[in-house]
């Protein structure tokens with residue numbers, strides 16, 4: 256991991272709090288250190304989870320961020336490695352919060368409302384569980400010991416579907432704009448997201464290949480969190496470069512948007528091998544001159560007090 260002098264350029268105020276917790280940094284193929292996609296953007300006003308792949312709830316617990324602080328979820332697309340952790344996250348948050356009526360805002364591409372309804376709606380997969388926890392005296396007593404009311408409510412999930420034509424919306428103190436990911440359309444709708452905050456701007460690609468539309472939608476972000484499945488030559492060999500970025504395309508995208516820092520995520524385990532990591536760095540350096548970070552699950556980056564250097 257690269258270490259550099261810490262340069263504090265902003266006064267530490269609530270407005271300058273901007274962290275990203277890299278929770279899930281792998282692919283659908285599990286490895287000891289990587290599995291699925293999820294990121295948590297933490298500000299003074301709250302936390303926005305971006306995707307919720309397998310094991311996300313456990314990874315949130317390890318991050319030290321309180322569930323009470325996470326008030327929104329942004330879904331890039333409905334592949335299972337990005338959303339299979341949604342039931343565990345939503346229900347654990349609901350179960351642990353004293354105020355059971357605290358809403359969770361969810362944004363995502365078309366299809367998200369149906370996905371959420373089938374999980375948490377009145378006839379959804381978890382309706383029997385939530386009904387039991389609301390109704391059984393022992394469950395109600397547990398909730399009251401956590402500070403809750405005997406009039407416990409079912410989870411409140413407020414869904415907004417959006418795409419690149421929607422325009423900006425607000426989650427906590429972040430302005431969020433969806434963009435056009437180029438992934439597996441027309442089978443799934445897929446968004447990128449731009450998160451704007453006084454302390455910095457973050458772009459998260461979700462899953463995408465390089466495209467001029469993606470670069471246009473994310474133009475000007477300070478930090479780009481970009482999928483990077485493998486080496487570019489291997490991606491071409493396997494025919495995967497039509498759906499996901501490899502090393503060179505991730506670098507090209509970061510250069511095109513003008514990012515000062517590129518965070519590679521959604522990586523195959525081969526990029527954890529030291530000599531493979533060297534090749535990846537060399538290939539990316541040919542197309543991108545900014546800071547380069549290989550995401551590790553559990554890594555937290557303070558983007559307000561440790562801005563990109565260049």
Ligand SMILES: [Zn+2]
Nearest residue numbers: 332334438462
């Ligand atoms: Zn995907």
